[in-house]
Amino acid sequence: MQVEDLVEAIRLLETVLPPDVEGRLRGALGRESGISKMVVEAILENVLYAKERGVPMCQDTGILEFFVRCSNDHEEIRNKIAEALRRATREVPLRANTVNPFTRENEGTNLGRSHPIVHFEGRPLNEGDIEMDIIAKGAGSENVSASFMLDPMQGVEGIKKAVVQAVQKAGAKPCPPVVVGVGVGGNLERSAYLAKKALLRPLNEKNPNRNLAELEEELIEKVNALGIGPMGLGGSTTTIGVLLEWGHCHTASLPVSVNIQCWALRRISLEWQGKNFRILR
Known part of the structure; x- marks a missing residue:
């Protein structure tokens, strides 16, 4: 698993809305009228702009949560996720959202105590593979x-x-x-x-x-x-x-x-088979 793969996946997560979500929004466009229809049109225009320009579709790039299925090496995977988040914060860029809940101090990395949020969910279908879902959730x-x-x-x-x-x-x-x-x-x-x-x-x-x-x-x-x-x-x-x-x-x-x-349901699914990486959806 390469950190570069994760950084690119996070970039796509933040800039390209999943087709099923966009499809439901387009379905809503046909049901609405007046100002409600104008709102959905504005959302879809925003979706297109983000995809074409490669910029986040929302200024709140959220807290990212990772759901991982792997055989072992949990600590190594967690460390790579942390490094990818640190890099993505600079390169995508992501808004630095994580703060100390008491002092509101912000380290500017989207990391900190209990971050990154990673759920290890058991083993993938094939030994040695890594499967991962990521979701970005705004406040x-x-x-x-x-x-x-x-x-x-x-x-x-x-x-x-x-x-x-x-x-x-x-x-x-x-x-x-x-x-x-x-x-x-x-x-x-x-x-x-x-x-x-x-x-x-x-x-x-x-x-x-x-x-x-x-x-x-x-x-x-x-x-x-x-x-x-x-x-x-x-x-x-x-x-x-x-x-x-x-x-x-x-x-x-x-x-x-x-x-x-919110309407910006940002999620992505990834898989590594050995050194081979692909985005599933």
Whole structure:
């Protein structure tokens, strides 16, 4: 795994919107009218400008989070990710976002205590390969994400209410149309992890569980019925997708986390097979 590969991947992550996300935004364009349609047109113009000029599509280049599947060498991989972040901050460039939460001191590298944020998720399909997903998450949408510890008796209806409540409370702050990642189960922190991980699934890939696929579609309808619309100016499209991940939980718990993502869903998937590197999506 070469640091140069990662720096280039981070550049693409920040400057080129995934085709499935752009496709959903273009779909929204056909549903909107008046000022809401003008907002979506402006978003798509921004997407094109960023791609053509090779500049970040948003001034908040976010906190980057890495999901890695590898056989071993975790510390070496973490160190290479840190070096790639340091270089990308200068070269892309990325805005230096990471600060000491108490003093607000900024080292200017997008690194620091507990950074980079790397999740090692087990082994890849082939021994020796490295698979990686990266997501960049800005503060506007992360700040309005939420976790709920529901009574198990609230069941699926409680999950629906939690998702809709979180989006309604967020309003225009996360720059809608949003993508909503939902994590159900595990415990408090696991549900939050699952909600973030849910955002890695392409919007045009249905949930493999038929019941959950139907639940995602129902939640899209409920969220869009809120009428918040593009940038909070009203309209038919408050969300362009709801994605759900789940895990088993304690019999007396029902953890639910809602990770709200702005229209600029910046994610990329990478693979190294020996020295051969490729971008999967």
